[in-house]
Amino acid sequence: MNLQLLGVNHKTAPVEVRERLAVPEWRLEEATRRLLSHAGVDECVVFSTCNRVEFAVVSERGADLYGFIRDYLLTDVSPLREHLYEYNGDDVVRHVFRVAASLDSMIVGEPQILGQVKHSYAVGKAVGSVHGNLDALLSRALSVAKRVRTETSIGSSVVSVASVAVELAKKIFGSLQGRSVYVVGAGKTSELAARHLRSHGAGTIFVSNRTHERALQMAERVGGSAIHFDQLYSTADQADIVITSTGAPHAIFRREHGEMFMHRRKNKPMFFIDIAVPRDVDTRMSHVEGIFVYDIDDLQQVVEANVSDRGREAERAERLIEEEVARFKRRMQGLDAVPTIVALQERVEQIRQSELNRLRGRLGKLSPEQENAIETLTRSIVNKILHTPISTLKSFSGSNQLASTAELLRGLFGIENDAQRSNDASRASKDDASNIDLAKHESFSNDSDETEVAEQEPGSRR
Numbered sequence: 288m289n290l291q292l293l294g295v296n297h298k299t300a301p302v303e304v305r306e307r308l309a310v311p312e313w314r315l316e317e318a319t320r321r322l323l324s325h326a327g328v329d330e331c332v333v334f335s336t337c338n339r340v341e342f343a344v345v346s347e348r349g350a351d352l353y354g355f356i357r358d359y360l361l362t363d364v365s366p367l368r369e370h371l372y373e374y375n376g377d378d379v380v381r382h383v384f385r386v387a388a389s390l391d392s393m394i395v396g397e398p399q400i401l402g403q404v405k406h407s408y409a410v411g412k413a414v415g416s417v418h419g420n421l422d423a424l425l426s427r428a429l430s431v432a433k434r435v436r437t438e439t440s441i442g443s444s445v446v447s448v449a450s451v452a453v454e455l456a457k458k459i460f461g462s463l464q465g466r467s468v469y470v471v472g473a474g475k476t477s478e479l480a481a482r483h484l485r486s487h488g489a490g491t492i493f494v495s496n497r498t499h500e501r502a503l504q505m506a507e508r509v510g511g512s513a514i515h516f517d518q519l520y521s522t523a524d525q526a527d528i529v530i531t532s533t534g535a536p537h538a539i540f541r542r543e544h545g546e547m548f549m550h551r552r553k554n555k556p557m558f559f560i561d562i563a564v565p566r567d568v569d570t571r572m573s574h575v576e577g578i579f580v581y582d583i584d585d586l587q588q589v590v591e592a593n594v595s596d597r598g599r600e601a602e603r604a605e606r607l608i609e610e611e612v613a614r615f616k617r618r619m620q621g622l623d624a625v626p627t628i629v630a631l632q633e634r635v636e637q638i639r640q641s642e643l644n645r646l647r648g649r650l651g652k653l654s655p656e657q658e659n660a661i662e663t664l665t666r667s668i669v670n671k672i673l674h675t676p677i678s679t680l681k682s683f684s685g686s687n688q689l690a691s692t693a694e695l696l697r698g699l700f701g702i703e704n705d706a707q708r709s710n711d712a713s714r715a716s717k718d719d720a721s722n723i724d725l726a727k728h729e730s731f732s733n734d735s736d737e738t739e740v741a742e743q744e745p746g747s748r749r
Contacts, residue, residue, distance in 0.1 A: 290379040290420070293352035293371060294334070294341030297393050300370035302337075302584045306565035307362060310335035311534040316410050318359065323416040325355045330421040332411040334386065336403050337532075337564035337583050338393050341386075343379060345420045380424060381612045387428040388435040389442070390604055393587045396442040399476065401432050420619070431611045438607060441600045448476055449483035451589045452560045452581075456484065456528055459558050459579055464488040469526030470511070471519065472533040473501040476562055480530050481509050493526060495519050497533070524548040530560045531567040538569040545575035552577075562586070624680040627693040630702045631676055639665050 295308055310318045315333060322331040322342055327350035334341040344350050352373070353364050364371075374382050385391045387404045408425045411417030417425060436442050456463055466489045470481050473496040481492055492511030496502035499515055506513040514522050519539075523529060524547070533539060540559065548557055559580045561568040566582055573580040643665060647653065653661070676696050683689040696702075 289346050289349060290343070290374075290376055290424075291346060291350060291352060292341055292343040292374040292379045292382060293356070294339060295367070295370050295372070296339035296341075296391065297584070297587060298391075299372055300367075302564060302566060302582055304367060304370050305337070305340065308340045308356065308360060308367070309337075309564050310340060311536070313534060315407065316414055319407075319410055319414050319416050321359050322355060323414065325350060325358075327351070330411075330418060331416045332407050332421055332425065334404065334407050336400070337562060339386070339391075343383065343421070377612060377616055380615055381608060383424060383428050384431045384608050384611055385605075387432040388604060388608065389432070390435075390601065390608065393583070394448065394590050395601060398442060401429070404432075405429065423619070424615070427611070427615055431608065434611070435604045435607055439600045439603045441604050448560075448562060448586055449480040451586050452480045452528075452530065453483055453487050454589065455560075455581055455586075456558055457487075459556060460527065462488065465490040466527040467491040467493070467525060468511075469493045469495070469523055469529045470505065470509075471495050471523075471529065471531040471539070471567065472563070473498070473505045474532045477530045477532045478505055478509060480560065480562075481511070484528060484530075485509065489528070491525075493522065495522075520544060520547070524551040524557075526557070527555075528558045528560070530562070532561075532563045533567055535563070535567060536565060538565075539567050540572055541569045542571040542575060545572040545578045549575055549577045560586075624677075624683070624689060624693070627680055627696060627702075628677055631673055631696065631700060634700050634702050635669050635673060639669050 295305060297305070310333060312335075315335060318333050318335075319331060322328060322333060322344065325331075327346045327348045328344045329347060330345035332343050334343070342352055342355065344352065353368075353371075356362070356367075357364050382391070383404075387401055389396050389398070389400050392400050404425070408417060408429075411421065411425075453463070456466070460466060463484060466484075468481055468484050468489050468491070470477050470492065473494065481489075481494075485492060492506070492509050493514050494502045494506040494509070494511050495514040495516050495518070496505070497516050499513065502513040502516075505511075523540075523544075529540075531540070545557075554577050556577045556579060559568050559572065559578065561580060561582045564583060568580050568582070570580075572578055643661065646661070680689065680692060680696070683692050
């Protein structure tokens, strides 16, 4: 298994770089399909949020992910290389586990990222880009995230975008009592911020979204009023605080809009919380007197000042991640021996059945007790014969000796050793490891089906 990951996040690149690489939610399926069709890619998944864009693949021959970014996003990769990070092998496993567990998030411990990982996983399954190794990795990542949440306090008292928005708004307005809020975009994070502002005294809440039905639904949930999107510019000046997170490819609020709002408001201040990537608010809006604009990177600075007391829990979570990386590595190494183990079992079982049929032809009709005795005896012999070869194969998993040992055993047992057949068997076995009773070879529980994920609406970005 050759795992590769290429990406950029809030730690390595400012928002103006991340927005150049952003894959909006409505293009996630298309991007996944395109990545799957890229040369050398056997499996793939795409993670894209306001804080990260990552492309993870399984490739037998190695894939040029820089080339994919260039071809798909039609952008020159050269100026972006200093911001991109690349992982391989176990480092990919570790990174995906950390992302799912919210250890790599702008707000460590926030729950939304797990819902986003699950959504990318579901998209990959739907388009057929996640099936064998990546399926095992992502499924385990969900379980690891659950374990981190239950065994540490990393998610307790999380400093959220919502709480940061309240803190910044208070600095600008002094008191939020009676302040009006305008939510643009019907994402989960925007809704949480609106609720948080309301709980701290904010009054009227307006909601606008390109799909008016979603605006109506959110307005009902937050106790606000839905506004048709084509009335955005004629009504936004009614708000003191604007929270915006749409999927628009370009800014929807520009300097001329800010000047118009200030004229209508007679220069009363407006506070814009822009949590979209690409950004919804043009940077020149902040040059308008009375307009205060904070984007996702500005919020990060406030967050970092509030999370230092969770260091100990983060350390516990990191140790747990390392345990899980080693555990996953042992499991995947065990799968390398699967094709030959399957072939050995099938070959010896074929011999056993052939000899039993020949014996029955000579002995005639046997009683149930005799049949049971013969069955038990022959199965016992087969298990004893296979014990040493299978144990030897398992001991060489992950080492250079595995291939030569497997080839030797195939020759000794008269098993066809066609390379293509072996590769096909390997893929099939790894896609459905249960076919060979993996529990007999290595115990590895997977409780991802029980993972409780913080669900996120497809349009939500974080």
